[in-house]
Amino acid sequence: MQVVLLLFLGYIVFTLDKKQEDIPVPVVLLLLGIGLSFVPFFSSIELNKELIYDYFLPALLFISAYQYSPKALKKYGWLIGMLSTIGLIFTALALGFFTYAVGGIFTSFTLLGALLIAAILTPTDPVSVVSILKQSSTDEEVADIVEGESMINDGTSVVWFTVLSSMFVKGESFKFFPFLGEFLIVSLGGAVIGLVFGWIVSKAVHITHHRQYQIMLSIVLAYGSFHLAEHVGVSGVLATVGSGIMLAWEFDHTNKTDHYYESLSSFWDVVEPTVLSLVFLVIGIEATDHLVADVWGLAVLLFLAAFIIRFLVVGGTMQFSPTFRKHLNLKKSAIISWAGIKGTMSVVLLLSLQADAGSQAEGILSVTFAVIILSIVIQSLGVYPLSKRL
Secondary structure, three states: OHHHHHHHHHHHHHHHOOOOOOOOHHHHHHHHHHHHOOOHHHOOOOOOHHHHHHHHHHHHHHHHHHHOOHHHHHHHHHHHHHHHOHHHHHHHHHHHHHHHHHHHHHOOOOHHHHHHHHHHHOOOOOOOHHHHHHHHOOOOHHHHHHHHHHHHHHHHHHHHHHHHHHHHHHOOOOOHHHHHHHHHHHHHHHHHHHHHHHHHHHHHHHHOOOHHHHHHHHHHHHHHHHHHHHHHOOOHHHHHHHHHHHHHHHHHOOHHHHHHHHHHHHHHHHHHHHHHHHHHHHHHHHHHHHOOHHHHHHHHHHHHHHHHHHHHHHHHHHHOOHHHHHHOOHHHHHHHHHOOOOOHHHHHHHHHHHHHHHHHHHHHHHHHHHHHHHHHHHHHHHHHHHHHHO
């Protein structure tokens, strides 16, 4: 009954929110969820890692991946790859050391704990931001870069976090080179599984012309690639993203898939708002238990630092490429940086840490949840006016 009511509330929000550029849907859902946390009927709802990671996340990742333009991936592939790998590592390290240095003023974090906070805050989750960027400007370049980067860095950030989290729970010290080796193996392994699985399904889809069976096959692809990769110990997130990208690539290179693409969209376009409604409403309900007054000062500093570091990384990465240096100026760097909102993936990592470390990580949970709330509300509301102004 609770789930049905949450879906109905999500339907109302999506229906009434006709000017999404001013008040994006995720913000409304999040704030509504925080309000619902004070209603006894919803107090028994619990958000756990398995619910989001195993059931919700593969769907959201697959939707973004198969709808992403192969032409955009080819055009911005170098920039997206750099931001999602080397850029992500630099961002996580810089934010981690900043957290360690500044955190001592407010509380005490070990270096590993500070790096964990940074790892949780590194993945970006644009959700409705991409549509807002496209509404606010005729130039879709920034939106394509933000969306493409988000797909890839969700996977690399999970790998980064997983290794750090294991060290934190086991009480081990941070060792860079063993960490880097595992990071590469898990990332590349997931991507390869996704690409292979996606290619196989793109060929198998033509065996039947019944659209409902083809949609069933897409569900197998989205969840099968994810759980297969997780089972063998590599990145399920990158596997699902890779499978969706391969499917999109096949769509772009054959005329026989037009009806299949339409069928997929008719199904997954219903799944997306359904999942988003539940995710952001429940995030709001869950976050209230972890928000305490004495973490907000540090949370504001981390929120500002995360944006500044991301801006420097994005701007610096563009300067290394003569191609992008010519037409991606500081204004576009600012918009790309501001659009890097913390959301679903950050919450997944946070809940994963809670499940593994328990009370040992309560301080990390409190300050990180606060930063995520600030990011979703402030950055989502600021995307439209910032992009119009710049």
